[in-house]
Amino acid sequence: MEARANPDRRSLHQRILSDVEGRILSGEWSPGYRIPFEHELTAQYGCSRMTVSKVLNQLARAGLIERRRRSGSFVLRPHSQSAVLEIRDIMVEVQALGLAYRFDIVKRTRRQANRSDLDRLHLDKSVPVLELACRHFGGDQPFCFEERLINLDAVPEADAETFAERAPSPWLVEQVPWSTGEHRIQAIGATAATAAALDIARGTPCLLIERRTWSAEQPITHVRLTYPGEGHELVARFAPSQG
Structure with missing residues (x-):
């Protein structure tokens, strides 16, 4: 029996990035909202902590979130x-x-x-x-x-x-x-x-x-x-x- 192909061909990095970015841009996660911690996203997506960290760093460079040591990551007000x-x-x-x-x-x-x-x-x-x-x-x-x-x-x-x-x-x-x-x-x-x-x-x-x-x-x-x-x-x- 032929295996059914996974319709979502994106990498885990792309998928997490798209999900988090979508929630921010849609307003679901408004400015000041603390997004899930790294370990929470790691458990949710079944991936390595390094993958999640790279996604969050990319979002921070794009000006969408601010990463605060020991406090977590927070949605920034858009410029x-x-x-x-x-x-x-x-x-x-x-x-x-x-x-x-x-x-x-x-x-x-x-x-x-x-x-x-x-x-x-x-x-x-x-x-x-x-x-x-x-x-x-x-x-x-x-x-x-x-x-x-x-x-x-x-x-x-x-x-x-x-x-x-x-x-x-x-x-x-x-x-x-x-x-x-x-x-x-x-x-x-x-x-x-x-x-x-x-x-x-x-x-x-x-x-x-x-x-x-x-x-x-x-x-x-x-x-x-x-x-x-x-x-x-x-x-x-x-x-x-x-x-």
Whole structure:
């Protein structure tokens, strides 16, 4: 009688790698989840501990897990990427990582612009402004802290908007087409307020993106977007100068 061939022709290494990677990318094993110990995976797959160790090392090099001595291996938060020359919707950034997205508005203040507001918006006369603070989440963890100032002369509709259904950035893009944008990028240590908003320790390295946009010559908004530094990177595509 002819032996039936095993339909799964992958090596044990490939099979374990595919299984563990699949659980991470699908969200079944979310960031912070401790994956089974080496001896547990060895028993589960009936293989050598060396095979399991090689798989875990490969996943660590790919940035999917962190191996901690004596503690085990833990799923890392995926790195997100922002394009330097684009205005990206944070919801799209989060969902591209396979994480559930939500946001909440933690501050909403209408006032006449003070000196600091005028500097942020590049204005030389006082106007009514709306100040917002918003936390964006990827899964259960804070993903980005947004601090925004809106020129109500440019976007009077924002005065009545609660931002309960849509986050400020996509709402603004729909209301007022922007013609010019400016990005300023810094590495900073988290202030006390930022640390509390992002649920990180004060002084934790963060990536700060400051953006200012105009419609024709009229300033629309200035926003500070602060990301925990270990989980975010910036990407730009460019071409040689035609000089």
